[in-house]
Amino acid sequence: MQRASASDVVEGVVREALPGGRGGVVGRPHEGAVLVRVSRRFLKEFVKRLIKGFGRRGATVRYSTGVATDYRPVDGSFRMAHVLAVDKLKTYLIVEADAPPPHPRIPSITPELPAAGWAEREAADMVGVEFPGHPSPGRLVLPEGWPEGVHPLRKDFPYDRKLGVAEALEGGTYVRGFSSPSPHSPGVEGRPTALIPLGPYHPALHEPEYFEIFVDGERIVGARYRGFFVHRGMEKLAESRMTIDQVPFLAERICGICGYTHACAYCQAVEAAARIEVPERALYIRSILLEIERLHSHLLWFGVAFHLLGFETGFMAMWRVREAVMRVAEALTGNRKTYGMNLVGGVRRDIDVRRAAAVVRMLDEVERGFKEFCGHALKLGEVVERVRGVGVLSREDAVKLGAVGPHARASGLAIDVRVDHPYAAYGFVDVEVPVRDEGDVLARILVRYEEVLESVRLVREFLRGMPAGGLRAEVRDLPPLRVGVGATEAPRGEDVHYVVTGRGNTLYRWRPRAPSYMNIPTVPVMLEGERLANAPIIIASIDPCFSCTDHAVVIDVRFGVRRPLKALVGGGGPLG
């Protein structure tokens, strides 16, 4: 009931911000969400008033995700939905604005909420909505060689369409992110700076991303990020040829590390949209698996971080401890990763007494091994002094750029979806959220250290509290064109899935937004002023997941020459 009243407050602020006749509160698509549609001409002003209105009540508006949808087959227009998280009031506020074809234009809200920058550019690329007033427009996810005016997520673009020969850019020599001189290259006292490329494969994470680092001697004076090399066309695939019960398996493959959290966020979004009551036992099973996934993910990260610090013993030890988690996951779900446990409405397998006992044994082993090792390792000078004061992200920057997860919590932001927007079985327990104010790499390590121990405690509590009951609600034909937002606290932060249901148990629109999408833009800020040698650990300290971030992207072009564009086929990066 507390939640309902919080959403009432949100609705009140929304009404205050709306002048008469300019749209209105459309309603509550589901629990924990408020939806409002406003005229695009008034959108900017409305967002400004929202920020002020919530500010007066001590609540922050955090930009969560933005979704452009081609509604031409339904009502003839394009629609942009900005999903704003009002964490203090436990509500996702969906702000929609329409724009008519053929040239849909919706004023940018990035000047008001800088974290909207990427979402608007992605919407411009994929759906072809323009955002006048965007401070740094330009392609984000589509490559330069992609033809103008072709937008893959429009409904008239068939999912299996192959483009012919792509036209190279006029002149074709400058390729964004891959050559000097960069328009952003900052000079120092009149001297040009040197450019150090980091990527396109991260030395530790084996994922494609590319940082352009400008240095003056050892000192980093500027950095730029170029990502989105991994195209998988997942949204299009799901919207074109899959049913709601097939998509959980696709969603789980967004990430090879924290895939289950995506499957949960997706299912929650559909369940919310269609108001499906998931049995409590299934909610507990989801929570147990989500925490098991966090354990494996954090332990993996500890290993990678130690490896990057040259502390190989730590890498081996953390992965040894992690192995117990992987084996339990395999026993519970039938696989070490890609658990495949979720369907809309519940889960596919039970956790019986024997399996629960195996989990308890694992928890004891992990807790002991992790505490013992980290207890020593986090006292070593070569670990602690190497990361203290390094890669600082201020609280202000974390808020401005919309940082999420342990990364935000290490910069003093007390946000955690498990507490702010309770899902699965998290509403039945108290989750301890560690927060630190230093904002450096050490703080991120220490926050994750606490989180590992909290996950162990939570799994024990869930196992004790798990009620008897069914595993899956009966799912009949879903009502079409219902909107749902599902969010989970992934190991890396808030993971948001937005869905619009389609006819015949399909999806009209699906947009997953991985946490790294919000955290990567903080990296250039953290790199500035640092020594070059600290760059790898600073980048890794956000626990980035590049493939998650890139899931919806198209790239396989070598620029400057004409060559067939293998559109919509997974593929290698441009430097490969």
Place this chain on the structure above:
Amino acid sequence: MGRLSILAEGLASHVVTEAYPKAPAEVPEGFRGRPRIDGGRCVGCGACANACPPNAISVRDEGGFRVVKLFLGRCIFCGRCADVCPKEAVVITREFELASLSREDLSQEVRLALARCAVCGRPYATLREVRDVASKLPEGLRPLAYLCPDCREALAGKYVVIGRGL
């Protein structure tokens, strides 16, 4: 002190790495490995193909047969085919060593004879499925199972009247 403790802990810890492939790797009960279709049970209804997320299972009719084909090259080992099979004809095995130099090794085909409509002669479902359905109908309605959907619709009224004995 920390360093010595780490050393001591390292020496005391067990080896996690397995000898695989020199020694066989154990996978637990319930492991989701290679799906196999039992050609003796399959009725060719296509439920598995409808549920399969990556379209690894296809169903096509050719030359009087229905061919159900499972292609492991696309399979994601989710086990949905086994969930939805009404005849328990799909079994999720614990096999996981599927690497092969031959593409054929990655496919399994089940061929089932098609039944022809007793009126128009059109093939419309597998013989096995038709018999299975017929066995579940009350005796008077059984001939309906041997008709294609179009002919059945045309004759249904008559059969229902006869079948119910009204």
